Amino acid sequence: MAIEETETQVILSHPSDSSTNVTILKYGATVFSWKLYGQEQLWLSTAAKLDGSKPVRGGIPLVFPVFGKNESDPLLSKLPQHGLARNSTWEFLGQVKSNPPTVQFGLNPKLSNPEMTKLWSEDFNLILTVELGSDYLKTEIEVENLSSSKELKFNWLFHTYLKIPDIEDTMISNLVGMKLYDQLLKESFVDKHPCVTFHGEKDVIYQNVEADRVIQVVNQGKPVHTVKRVNLPDSVVWNPWIEKSGGMGDFEPKTGYKEMVCVEPGHVHDFVVLSPGEKWTAAQILSKDELKYQAIQ
Template sequence: MGHSATAWDQNSVLEVVKDWNGIDQVVLRVPRGASARVSLHGGQVVSWKNERGEELLFTSSKAIFKPPKAMRGGIPICFPQFGNCGSLEQHGFARNKMWSIDYDPPPLRNDDGKEKVSVDLLLKPSEDDLKCWPHCYEFRLRVSLAMNGVLTMISRVRNINGKPFSFSFAYHTYLSVSDISEVRIEGLETLDYLDNLCQRKRFTEQGDAVTFESEVDRIYLGSPNVIAVLDHEKKRTFLIKKKGLPDVVVWNPWEKKSKSIADLGDEEYKQMLCVDGAVVERPITLKPGEEWTGRLDISSIPSTHFI
């Protein structure tokens, strides 16, 4: 089914509502109180709350909630291009397109079988899309919320074209933090990274954690499948688990760049941090009939529980 729940009354945990532009949003809820909201515009997760109703994703106070522009915040899907690494618009077109609910998705292999509520979305190219990126594909996205509040996103891109094509990808995740200067990322130490502030020159991370004192815009390469974002003031840790996503993009615009971003408040860089599971350095190439899968699991736990 295009949306499903395990072990609960589906009507109580999944709801389709209209946003202020009349666009469908799917609301996922679990009995303990956690929730997530997914917009059909861009297939974008626009909200993820824990069981206490606390918003875990950042959304700019100046975000533009009107298609075709993607909302500044949540988790936009970057496909088939990340950033400006290609001929397409910034971060590709998937985040600006209308998706549909996928009522008959093919089964997921290696599904963990845990209790969760899910929605499946589908994106296919329009005739206009084929003019700027002439490749036929099916992009299936499953967004799930587990009983314990873990948010899972599984993307499947299939080549239904007669020739190979390549793409880059990212879950452009805007995390809500208390104060960026009090946040650290663990799991990226000793890794090589490409620094977008230095024409993508390659460096090696020297610190025992990634911390923030100025603008950061990096692509960490060959990253582990689990990293942690520690927010000391909120005593909260985001655990990010990923599969099929070898790179991690870390971005905070800091003060100067924030003032040049129209849909971001001048001081809001202090409350946000982007940590993206991504495929950037070595794009995925799919032959006809092949499929790629990229999975992201995000959980929020008290920092005292993190070892």
């Protein structure tokens, strides 16, 4: 079967090769495993909770309606870090395509975490579409403002944990010349380095990245991941390194930082604002394309 549903998960297998598959947890609608020809592409903490008790550490958590912890907006500041989407059980809406196998999940205030909807009482509808290609994984989000009178203001982010061989041999290409905000230094500047390298904790937000920029994770000169964005102008690059990993109870093994890097397409340096009845869609596409170097235009 191309689509298998259990009480807590949905599993898609590609019809041409069942060793290419994706597993989505209904809690958070979190993709926590994506295998290409049997090889895992996503990093998942061995201490990740898959029982709905807390957001998953690893895979592709969904960040909505706020990125990080907001401290200025009177409504969004009431929410915990990264909002309510990853803390809520989504409804499995079913299969919408057989080849490539494609499914949808939905979330609205009636379904979302009740403790959080008390804090943020906006009227929204989310539809997540997960499409498993023979050599790619596409996750697409549609956000609709269901209010008839109020604007809807939000951030969105695919918090993607990519599995890699070794962080010290890894770099990220095609972000040279892009403006970034360094969340550790609390400074903004243009990145003039030909590639992003890792020698310690990294937590940066690349802002307004050109739409045609193809972000690639490269290990020892070979591309291991390609990240394409649709209507997502920002990209967070994150690795917790030694000290931060040690302080996170659900990050295991503590040396796991060596085998993961987060490249997170989103809309986070400012807010998306939807008028009443308006919809917004965006997507990320993960694949393993050939090396493509894009210089400063």
